Amino acid sequence: MFKLTEDQAKATLKAAGLPVPEGFVCVSAAEAAAAAERLGGGAVVKALIPTGRRGKAGAVKLVATPAAAASAAASLIGTEALGHRIERVYVEARFPIARELYLSFLLEGMPPKVVLSTAGGVDIEETHRDRPGAIIQGDVDPLTGFTADQARTLWGRAGVTGPEIAGLAEVSAALWRAFRATDAVLMEINPLALDASGRPSVVGAMIAIDENGLPRHPEWAEQADGSLIAAWRGFNEREKRIAEVNRQFKGGAIRYTELDGDIGLFVGGGGAGLLQHDMILAEGGRPANHTDMNPGDGTGEKNKAVYLAVLDNPNTNCLLIGFNYLQLAQCEQKVKPLLAALKERGVDPRDFPIVLRVLGPGEEAARAMVKDVPGITYLAPDSSLDDGVRLICEINRAIVQRKQPAAR
Amino acid sequence: MSILIDQGTRVLVQGVTGSQGRRDTKHCLDYETRVVCGVTPGKGGEEVHGLPVYNSVAEATAVHAVDCSLLFVPPLATKDAVLESLAAGIKLVVALAEFVPRHDTAIIAAAAREARAIVVGCNTNGLISPGKCKVGGIGGDRPYDCYVPGRIGVVSRSGGMSAELARVLKFAGLGVTTSVSMGGDVIPGTPMVEYVKMFVADPETDGIVVFGEPGTRAEHDVAAFLRAGGCPKPLVALLAGEFQERYPKGVSFGHVAAMIESDTDTVSAKRRMLADSGALVAHSLGDIPRLMQGALKK
Numbered sequence: 268m269f270k271l272t273e274d275q276a277k278a279t280l281k282a283a284g285l286p287v288p289e290g291f292v293c294v295s296a297a298e299a300a301a302a303a304e305r306l307g308g309g310a311v312v313k314a315l316i317p318t319g320r321r322g323k324a325g326a327v328k329l330v331a332t333p334a335a336a337a338s339a340a341a342s343l344i345g346t347e348a349l350g351h352r353i354e355r356v357y358v359e360a361r362f363p364i365a366r367e368l369y370l371s372f373l374l375e376g377m378p379p380k381v382v383l384s385t386a387g388g389v390d391i392e393e394t395h396r397d398r399p400g401a402i403i404q405g406d407v408d409p410l411t412g413f414t415a416d417q418a419r420t421l422w423g424r425a426g427v428t429g430p431e432i433a434g435l436a437e438v439s440a441a442l443w444r445a446f447r448a449t450d451a452v453l454m455e456i457n458p459l460a461l462d463a464s465g466r467p468s469v470v471g472a473m474i475a476i477d478e479n480g481l482p483r484h485p486e487w488a489e490q491a492d493g494s495l496i497a498a499w500r501g502f503n504e505r506e507k508r509i510a511e512v513n514r515q516f517k518g519g520a521i522r523y524t525e526l527d528g529d530i531g532l533f534v535g536g537g538g539a540g541l542l543q544h545d546m547i548l549a550e551g552g553r554p555a556n557h558t559d560m561n562p563g564d565g566t567g568e569k570n571k572a573v574y575l576a577v578l579d580n581p582n583t584n585c586l587l588i589g590f591n592y593l594q595l596a597q598c599e600q601k602v603k604p605l606l607a608a609l610k611e612r613g614v615d616p617r618d619f620p621i622v623l624r625v626l627g628p629g630e631e632a633a634r635a636m637v638k639d640v641p642g643i644t645y646l647a648p649d650s651s652l653d654d655g656v657r658l659i660c661e662i663n664r665a666i667v668q669r670k671q672p673a674a675r
Numbered sequence: 676m677s678i679l680i681d682q683g684t685r686v687l688v689q690g691v692t693g694s695q696g697r698r699d700t701k702h703c704l705d706y707e708t709r710v711v712c713g714v715t716p717g718k719g720g721e722e723v724h725g726l727p728v729y730n731s732v733a734e735a736t737a738v739h740a741v742d743c744s745l746l747f748v749p750p751l752a753t754k755d756a757v758l759e760s761l762a763a764g765i766k767l768v769v770a771l772a773e774f775v776p777r778h779d780t781a782i783i784a785a786a787a788r789e790a791r792a793i794v795v796g797c798n799t800n801g802l803i804s805p806g807k808c809k810v811g812g813i814g815g816d817r818p819y820d821c822y823v824p825g826r827i828g829v830v831s832r833s834g835g836m837s838a839e840l841a842r843v844l845k846f847a848g849l850g851v852t853t854s855v856s857m858g859g860d861v862i863p864g865t866p867m868v869e870y871v872k873m874f875v876a877d878p879e880t881d882g883i884v885v886f887g888e889p890g891t892r893a894e895h896d897v898a899a900f901l902r903a904g905g906c907p908k909p910l911v912a913l914l915a916g917e918f919q920e921r922y923p924k925g926v927s928f929g930h931v932a933a934m935i936e937s938d939t940d941t942v943s944a945k946r947r948m949l950a951d952s953g954a955l956v957a958h959s960l961g962d963i964p965r966l967m968q969g970a971l972k973k
Contacts, residue, residue, distance in 0.1 A: 374777055376892055377784050377862055409781040410789070450776050480776040482751060526922075537859060538833025541888060542915035545942075546959055554918075561773070591835030592842055594800060594815035595699075628815060651843060653959045 268452055268475050269490060270317045274357050276472040283445040285438065286468045290359035299340030300333040302358035308332055311359045312339040316351035319455075319473055320390070324348045329361070362468045367458035368427075369394075370439060372413070374452045374477075378406040381413055383439075385426050387458035388471075401425075413443035431465025438467045450480020505576040512565070512572040519563015523573050528553025530663050531577040531586035533570075533601070535560035539591035543656055547587075550660040555583040560590075567604050574608035578619070584666045585620045587659040589652055593627030601625050602633040606640075616642025620662045624655030677804035677853040678828065678873040678880070679767055679793065680743065684808050687732065687741040687765070688713045689748055689756050691723045696747035699812045700724060703745075706809045706818060711739045732763040743767040745801070745810050753797060754779035757864070761790045769810050770796035770864060780862040787864050794864025799856040800834035805841075813837065813856060825850015827967065828874035830867055831886035832859050832893065839960060840884055840913070847964030852880045861891060868896035875906050882909045882967050887945060889916040894945040901952040909970035912949045913957040917942040 271279065274292045281287040291302035292315065303310040314326035321327050326348040328339040340356045347353065367388030373380045386394045386401045394401055403425045407413045418439035422432055438459070446454045453475040460470040481488055502510060509523040530547060532554050534540040540559055547554055556577065562569040577586055588601060602625065609616065624646045625633060637643045646654055686703070690696045691713025701724055704710055712727050712735045719730035729735035732744065744760035746753060750772045760768045770783070775797040787794040795802055801811015806824040813834065814822050821841040827849050831837040834856040841851050855870050857863050867885065874880045883906070887894045894914065900906060920941050938944065950956045955966040 374781060375861065377781060377866075379781060409778070409785045447778050450778055452777055477777045479750065479774045480778070483776070536833060536835035538831070538836035538886060538888060538915055539839060541918070542836070542913070542960075544918045545915050548918055549958065557918075591833075592821055592838040594817075594821075594835075594838055595812050627820070628817065649846065651960050652839060653961050 268477060269487075271474045271476060271487070272315050272317055273313065273472065274315060275487070276474040277469070279449055279474070280442070280445055280469055280472060283441065283448065285441055285445065286466070287472075288360040288362045288468060288470060290357050292355055293340060293358050294355050295344070296337040296341040299356060299358050300337040303330065303333040303336035306358070306360045309361050310336050311361055312336055312343065313357045313359065314343050314348050314351075314353040315355040315357050316348060316353060318349050318351060321348065326353070362460055362470050363462045364388075364458070364460040364470065365463040366461040367470075368425075368435070368461065368467075369455075369457045370442065370459045371453070371455040371457070372407070372443060372446045372451070374446075379409060381405045381407055381421065381443075383421055383425055387460070391455075391457065407443065412447065413440055415440040429465060431461055431467075434465065435459075435461070435467050438469075442469075446474075449474060450477045450483060451475060452477045505579055509572055509576060512569050516565025516569060517563070519561045521562055521569050521573060522559040523556060523576055524558075525556045525580060526554055527582075528555045529582050529584045529667070530659055531555050531580065531583040532558055533560075533573055533577060533586060533588045533605075534558055535590050537561075539589065539652060543587065543589050543652055546653065546656040547660060550656060552656075552660040552663055555580055566600055570601060571604035571608050574605050575612065578608060578612045578614050583619075585622075585659060585662050587622050587624075587655055589622075589624040589655045590626075591652070593625070593629075595628070597629035598625045598627055598633035599629045599636065602636050606636060616640055618642070620644070620666075622646065622655055622659045622662065624650055624652060626650075676877050676879040677807060678870070678877050679795075679802060679853060679855070680804050680808040680810055682707075682709070682807050684709060684742045684767075684810070685740055686710045686743045686745055686810055687735055687739065687760075688726075689715075689732065689744055689746045689760065691715060691726065691728060691747065692718050692721065693747055695812075697723055699747065700726070700745075702812070702814075702816045703809055705816065706814075708808045708810060711741065732759045732765070736763045736765070741765055743769065743810060746770045746772070746796075748772060750774040750776070750797075751779075754782055757783050757794060758786055761786055761792055761794075766790075766792045768792060768794045768864070769799065769801050770794060770858075771799055771801065771811055772796070773798040773859075775860065777861055780860050780864070783864050784862050793869070795855060796858040796860075796864055798860045799858040800837070802853060802855040803851075804853045805851050811856075813854070821845060822854060823850045824852075826852060826879060826881040827884055828852050828870075828877065828880040828882070829854040829884045829886075830870040830874070831856050832867070832888050833886055834859070836886045836915075840886060840963065843960045843963055844884070844967075847968065849964055849967065852877060857893075859888070863893070866896055867893040868900050871897055871900060871906065871910070875908060880908065882911065882971055884911045884913070884963060884967070887912060887914040887942070889919050889942050890940050892940070894949060895939070898945075898948045898952040898954070901949070901954055906953075909955060909967060910953075911955045911957055911963050911966045911970075912946070913960070913963060914942045914946055914949075917946075 369387035418436035801813040803809035
């Protein structure tokens, strides 16, 4: 999942025919002044950063003149807000707001949910806490979508009574269609504003996109890369290298995330990786990284890239290569790139012990490849994932103990 | 007996002419699965492994009686292919593709429910009733390495873990009635609890093993079903991914569904909920046969 920036979200909704205030992306004070001029003088100047709550952080400024727009932009660009560096601002027309509503769609399971409220313009979490009755929730049938009829019913329950409900319902149903068409998993329109005549406008828009939908939206492909971890703490050098290999070879991807422990992991598939990681913690060990392997094209290169990353991580003492019993993939695919990576970095497994629990097709060939390499333990055909975890934790404990006296 | 598939199940393969379709169909035929025909638009009239290929599911079902459709179809084409099988009246659809857009999976789940059909997947390697039938890549070309006949029903959110679970049951002298890889997506075609209900109803299944992960409400539904007294058979649950709770919400380490989204979707919360509902909670693979055998002796 990754978030669109405000300009992207609004451009998308505008293209879908929704009423969106006019706005321009600006990278300098001069551009902001020109944009305000085109909007008739007055404008809203907002920091273009992928996060909400910008108003509270002072990253949204109302201005009455192009000169004021310029100084607002100058005061924002180059600074930081909410952990993001502001490089661009969005200069948008001021909509004459008479009433602020809230509407969101969420696709986190079945059925999809719609949440709406007449208490817009503030944090929905606060409304939920202080006035839970002001929030109306509904289920959406994916086969019919959110219809104008259903929207009328729900807005009526939320307390919208006047003639404005017709236009509001139409816009709400169109927003669902855009939610579906953009492969969004979360869309929050806050505020969904009405002017004095009841005309709606999408004044606040936050959209998060499902990565699986990206092939239908190639224009967003770049910014989706590893956005979750990037948003958490930014990629390090080795993680960037893995992202690069993923870009090089399409059709599948590998995830490599460094953590604060000392046991290197090359584990998969998804479920078996999670299980081994949990069991290492239960044994008192701490992984130096996590992996999730679904390599697709370029399997050998991707596997080798992960091995190199593990070997280059200075905190790693040893390596567990643990996979669920392979049903179609070949065991050699895991072992060959390991040997290549060890050779390339000149690492001797006697100094960097490796445990393999890789069973299934191609196992004999894989065993033969490492048979005479001291420091590599290839677990027996009847071993379980539990055994690999126990052994690597034992090996790591011995290494940690050996290191301790030297540190004293 | 077993659930969903047995020796009598007649299978149609959508996307049979592709390389994965050809290979895995061969493995299914080698296992004596009754594959009766294939479908690939534009390739009607061809043959794969001696099976006739048709241009559409409707064309194929006009000639063959079909119980199950197996899809080797790319992610963006999966929704329409599933709907095509459901429209032809097929009540069991196995959709293998990973990376199907979530909106498509929502439509698939809703359509399956409306058609009163079971959709296994998306993002699965299929299901197997050992010794009788396998549908999908599950077990590869060496299914007996892991899957042997027995009396335990398995439903797993991870296809790979399905093999490990079956293997640990095999080594313990247990074995499997049916193992279903239900798929690792946020929105599966059929929810986990529906498979548990089928295992409860199956007279040859004595115990049930479920493998769960962080994210989704799959395990909550199972717990609610247990609390309501729906499951007189022992149910052992192995849940993986507790370590994710050490990291910020939304950071994903595995399956797309395995993202921690809310405090009640975490593995530790689910474990507590399942344990409180009468499930036996395993913490390692070795725990599974131990807990199961202990419960079956009673």
